[in-house]
Amino acid sequence: MFPTGVVAMCGMDDAAPVGMAVNSFSSVSLDPPLVSVCVARQSSTWPRLDRLPRIGLSVLGSDQERLSRQLSSRHGDRFQGVEFEATRDGALFVRGAALWLDCAISDRLAGGDHEIILFEVKDTTLFPHIQPLVFHQSQYLALSNAS
Ligand SMILES: Cc1cc2nc3c(=O)[nH]c(=O)nc-3n(C[C@H](O)[C@H](O)[C@H](O)COP(=O)(O)O)c2cc1C
Incomplete structure (x- = not known):
């Protein structure tokens, strides 16, 4: 019953794009600037992202429902047809997102x-x-003004 956004958490692993959709994204601290994401312990994607110096978080746009499904799919190429930009440090951002955060892992906590x-x-x-x-x-929805 709590609405969230959807974030594409992505990086370049040996020249191959790797990533997953997450909605557990939250802002944590302003100084230093910290955000958090909760990752399932059985995720097969996270161990590949975990070793990168930088990870890209892209807050998906309202027309990116299909991309969210694709980035959570257990079958097929999650990046087929996806336009993205990668940094030299391994962060990967998807085009058409509302916000890009170039992140480094600061800590890991048991959850x-x-x-x-x-x-x-x-x-x-x-x-x-x-x-x-x-x-x-x-369900995937778009924002509307409360009246
Ligand atoms: C809208 C949405 C939100 C999701 N949020 C999370 C999340 O916060 N944490 C997580 O571990 N998986 C989340 N998932 C599942 C992952 O996207 C992915 O399906 C899962 O990690 C299995 O793939 P993997 O083995 O490649 O990691 C979410 C999926 C969807 C569709």
């Missing part, structure tokens, strides 16, 4: 069957004209 990953935000790119995708009760 039951998930691991709580604390990221330090090293760089930020905003696309204010792009509305975010909303995930609520397992």
Whole structure:
């Protein structure tokens, strides 16, 4: 019953794009700038991201529902047809997102069957004209003004 956005958490692993959709993203601290994501312990993607010096977090735009499904799929190429930009340090950002956060892992905390990953935000790119995708009760929605 708690609406969230959807974040593409991605990087370049030996020249291959790797990533997953997450909605456990949260802001944590302003100084230093920290955000967090909870990752399932059985994730097969996280160990490949975990070793990168930088990881890209892209807050998906309202027209990126299909991309969210693709980046959570257990079958097929998650990056087929996806336009992205990668940095030299391994962070990968998807085009069409509302926000890019270039992050480095700052800490890992136990969180039951998930691991709580604390990221330090090293760089930020905003696309204010792009509305975010909303995930609520397992459905994809768009923002609208409350009246
Ligand atoms: C909207 C949405 C949000 C998700 N949020 C998370 C999350 O916060 N943490 C997580 O570990 N997996 C999350 N997943 C699942 C992953 O995207 C992915 O399906 C899962 O990690 C299995 O793939 P893997 O073995 O490649 O990691 C989410 C999936 C969707 C569709």
